Amino acid sequence: MTTASVRSDGLSGNMVGPVLRAGELADAVVEAIHRDNPDQEVTVIDKRAYLRVQVLGECVVRRATLEEVLRRPFLMQEIEPILASFAGQIESTERYVRFFLDHRR
Amino acid sequence: MSDLPLLVSCERDFLVHLVAIPAEARVGDLIEAAASLVVGVHVPDRPLSTVHIRKIDGDAALPIDATVTDAGIEAMDWVHLFFDAAPEGEPVQ
Amino acid sequence: MTLLQRSDWYDVARDTNWTPSFVSEADLFPPEMSDPFDMPKAAWAEYDEPYKVSYAEYVKVQREKDAGVYAVNTAAARTRFMEEAGQRWHSILKLHFGAVSLAESSSQISEGRMARFGMAPGMRNMATFGLLDEIRHGQTQLYFAHESLKHSPQFNFAHKLLGTQEWGAIMTRATLDDVFLGRDAVTTAIMLTFAFETGFTNMQFIGLAGDAAEAGDTSFSNLISSIQTDESRHAQIGAPLLKLMVKNGYKDEAQKAVDIGFWRTYRFFALLTGTVIDYFMPLEKRTSSFKEFMEEWIVGQFERTLLDMGLDLPWYWDFFLEDIESFHHGMHIGWWLYRDTVWFNVPAGVSPAERDWLESKYPGWNDSWGRLWSQIGENIRAGRTDLTVPKTLPVVCSFNNLPMVTDPSKPWAGKDQMLTYKGKKYYFQSHVEKWVFEQDPERYAAHQTLIDQFLAGRIQPPTYEGALNYMGLSPVERGKDAENFAWAFAGREPRTMAAE
Ligand SMILES: [Fe+2]
């Protein structure tokens, strides 16, 4: 039995992405996600203390893009202090962080 | 004879109370002791004569004049208070 | 000089699996501590942690996180906030720190077990950082609780609770022991890091952080959401393990561990988070109901990840979805009635406006739980507050140690809630607890719930007052109605206040 439950928020079960602690860096990450996922619709749900960012199926955020947005050098690990949670699986490298699903439904 | 510890729940209530009763007490005494924890406390007051008791996994009301032992109640059994059906036919738990 | 990138050296540096020559492999990694399923080496070789960190990065990032937590509010501003925050918010903090501080601290043992007995080097690495994380979680939360002691001696329970026989403490210890202190490295990784940490801690540490921000408690909001960034990393210990288990023919074993760990964790958080979100939070500060949080974090986010691992939904999923509509309401009225037995003052949370909110979030609430509160309110208005004080102990579930409850408009499940094992009668909150018990009765049969301890004569005198002393609650520490019964008179004139 693997039928997913009906979602009361009406969102697709294939949404992935970070849940970010609100603040300047979170806003920069959201901006970078817009740039790094150009053909995708990016939804941001603002819960005041945190932002839930949602992209269908896969969501990438790159170090280089964050450096552009922030106009300063940035290490990918600097995202960790605001990465409170995430939907989907994660792949974390020095160049990018990626949220994804193995099996779309 | 020492007291029998019992689990007691009640129609329209939400939890199970631990109640100790002497083995030679009557079922009617058990109803009275158990109802005092719930009736008029968590559920509206009502006459004791409208309160009955059964085993949680049985349907039949236990005879009020029998002793709890004769009524087949053993230590750590679970018994349940239930009420005469309300006139307007409220759901019975 | 150019420094190597982490990816240039990480795989080589973490490869700490070699063939032991002084002791046998089985002595180095005893199955009961490491891998009871004896999965082949080739399967373990597939373990690749998705959230990699080097020690240098870890130290730098954690230092930054801590600086953020301690810098947010000056001591003076914090004191001012606490003085103005009101009893309800204080209760949320007391409950949180009591239930969480030392529980997190104890999970160092779980992380330590995975760090020592995990069969994959990557697992050991991640767990080593996890262990350091949990030191931080214990310490920062104890620090905040300690700073609050000047506001109430009840904050002392941040440190005291788990050393007592208070019923919530018995429940917490039993849960932690089963889910993450008394398990091998594989099962710990599934039950703790996957079921507990990628699932439920999100609600208490991020969901509640949202509410805390609304309530103006920036420090607390910041503290708990910062903790969750650590959880979010070390929770990833479980995912690669689940994947390799499914791929190599150990899906059933993985599924069973998820099903057990998830259920036990659910009960813990229904009590802790469910009651706080739906009843303790001041109405005007609420962001979502507990059910809505469950739908966001568990039904949405966690369920989807579970399926993506190649696992199925737990067999009891339909029952679970029904249960989130009722169980925590029972826990809350239990907190309130047995408020003497807890270390914080319990808000009823059922003023007329709050009842409307509850009815809108949980249609039918007024006709089930609401009726109980109506009777209680009537007794209070009649001056009979004595009727709100219990005369006897509630029977607790033999497995989860929480009072057994039902939606008052629904029947008990009777037979599905009981069994006799080796001559002893066991009673359960539901058929799911019973199922877990049946999976390994010897693991659970000897556990002594508070009721077992009472019946064994350990509580003397065997009275309600005797039980309060047994639970370690001095009169100043025992909870009261957080609003001195004002809720029962709200919207009614004249206002005659009973005193507690
Ligand atoms: Fe933690």
Ligand SMILES: [Fe+2]
């Ligand atoms: Fe943790």
